Amino acid sequence: MNSCMTDAICWVFPATDFRNFLMAGRLLARGMIAGVLAACLAFLFARVFGEPQVNLSIAFESARDAMAGMHDEPELVSRAVQASFGLFTAATLYGAAYGGIFAIAFAFAYGRMGRISPRALAMLLAGAGFLTFVLIPDLKYPPNPPAVGQPGTIGLRTATYFEMITLSLCVMAVSILVGRRLAQRFGAWNGALCGGGLFVVLVALVQSALPDINEVPANFPAVVLWRFREAAIGMQVVLWGGLGLIFGPMASAVLISAKSGQRRI
Amino acid sequence: MSHGFSSSFPASSTVPDAIPLRALVPWAVFGLLLAAMMLYFVGAEQGATSLIAGHAVHEFVHDGRHLLGFPCH
Numbered sequence: 021m022n023s024c025m026t027d028a029i030c031w032v033f034p035a036t037d038f039r040n041f042l043m044a045g046r047l048l049a050r051g052m053i054a055g056v057l058a059a060c061l062a063f064l065f066a067r068v069f070g071e072p073q074v075n076l077s078i079a080f081e082s083a084r085d086a087m088a089g090m091h092d093e094p095e096l097v098s099r100a101v102q103a104s105f106g107l108f109t110a111a112t113l114y115g116a117a118y119g120g121i122f123a124i125a126f127a128f129a130y131g132r133m134g135r136i137s138p139r140a141l142a143m144l145l146a147g148a149g150f151l152t153f154v155l156i157p158d159l160k161y162p163p164n165p166p167a168v169g170q171p172g173t174i175g176l177r178t179a180t181y182f183e184m185i186t187l188s189l190c191v192m193a194v195s196i197l198v199g200r201r202l203a204q205r206f207g208a209w210n211g212a213l214c215g216g217g218l219f220v221v222l223v224a225l226v227q228s229a230l231p232d233i234n235e236v237p238a239n240f241p242a243v244v245l246w247r248f249r250e251a252a253i254g255m256q257v258v259l260w261g262g263l264g265l266i267f268g269p270m271a272s273a274v275l276i277s278a279k280s281g282q283r284r285i
Numbered sequence: 286m287s288h289g290f291s292s293s294f295p296a297s298s299t300v301p302d303a304i305p306l307r308a309l310v311p312w313a314v315f316g317l318l319l320a321a322m323m324l325y326f327v328g329a330e331q332g333a334t335s336l337i338a339g340h341a342v343h344e345f346v347h348d349g350r351h352l353l354g355f356p357c358h
Contacts, residue, residue: 110346
């Protein structure tokens, strides 16, 4: 009982519970660190492949405004800062946020999904996270470069985008629960197939129920839009792929040290 | 189960112990709150809603907001 500070803590928190509590916290911290590291890679990707398309879109915007006789607003933050420190800050905050969510999902799933190594589970969950938080929402509301989108509808677009993410998460959870239940009765293969099929059907239903939004200007260059969206989704592939690959070994280390700690006591 | 993955886990032939929910929930609440706050500032502040006056936050994370897929402007 050397890990307990006082008898009171021991009473509230028996030693094994305290160890589990610490382990969950360490996993959460590792997840956020892995998220920041993965976001550094994603930043490099976005800097190389995304920024040229952002600049082309801003050039389009300026030309359109000039033709309409409007002057460019004075820059509050310079383009150079937006494309470097700004982009880096946004990417690392995003990476830390989803790294934390990812680690919580990992800490919950580990030991509740049968025999699977921490590294394989990390990759599996990273794939599921990419699908849930990025690919499914982006199929309905794809990322848009500057010059696409009317300021008047920002409220609606933000609300529907976050609704889409929430519904995507619900659909994923329902499909996993149903798939697992069916797997117990009809075998792993059939259960996984049914869960996957249910996921596709529910995604189609949810996406057809939400409003369509298309605010791409008629003369906006299609190639820039396509390349921008490629870069945006590619950035997320780097982020989530990196998150899974970096977090796996970190989680292994935490779980192994927890296990050897158990033996000592 | 491939042995390549489980080689560093001698005991992985059995299902590992899950972390009990009561050890996990406090961290889950803390982590989700923190994540929601960070995603709010990257994705929505000074766009659809605004806690801080002006456009400085929006302009600073502008490129990230676009490239990460959030609605902007």
